[in-house]
Amino acid sequence: MIIADTNIVSEFMRDSPAPRVLAWAQALEVSRLTISVVTVEEIDRGLGRLPKGRRRKDLERRWARLLSAFADTIATYDLPAARATARILLHGMDHARPMSLADAQIAGICLAQAADLATRNVKDFAQVSDLTVINPFENDLA
Numbered sequence: 001m002i003i004a005d006t007n008i009v010s011e012f013m014r015d016s017p018a019p020r021v022l023a024w025a026q027a028l029e030v031s032r033l034t035i036s037v038v039t040v041e042e043i044d045r046g047l048g049r050l051p052k053g054r055r056r057k058d059l060e061r062r063w064a065r066l067l068s069a070f071a072d073t074i075a076t077y078d079l080p081a082a083r084a085t086a087r088i089l090l091h092g093m094d095h096a097r098p099m100s101l102a103d104a105q106i107a108g109i110c111l112a113q114a115a116d117l118a119t120r121n122v123k124d125f126a127q128v129s130d131l132t133v134i135n136p137f138e139n140d141l142a
Helices: 006-013 019-027 037-049 054-070 079-094 101-112
Strands: 002-004 116-118
Touching: 002 006, 002 101, 006 019, 006 037, 006 054, 037 054, 037 101, 079 101, 101 116
Parallel strands: 002 116
Antiparallel strands: none
């Protein structure tokens, strides 16, 4: 399984998503790609901060379609993910490379579910040595 980071989901919602990212996602079996509850929160919060109007409504429609597509497979934040997140955050603190809580939670969910992570922000996850990170903006194959 591959969990798409929020920046990948945001790319899917753009008026003109990067062709490489779309090709990467389309090359995957539908069941291989999902999102996490952390991304749901981040996208909902981001949309809620936008001024009301046409752009927000368009993005909310796109988000509703994506959310519906992933609804049955959304990766949740559970006890194993919470414990993996704690280890990730502690490791970052011990090595003077702090990580945001949201990124650590996404990484923790990936580790708990033995999933890879698709993200544009590869360097943000570099300290998580046992996490396989894929950058669809650069990689041609999944």
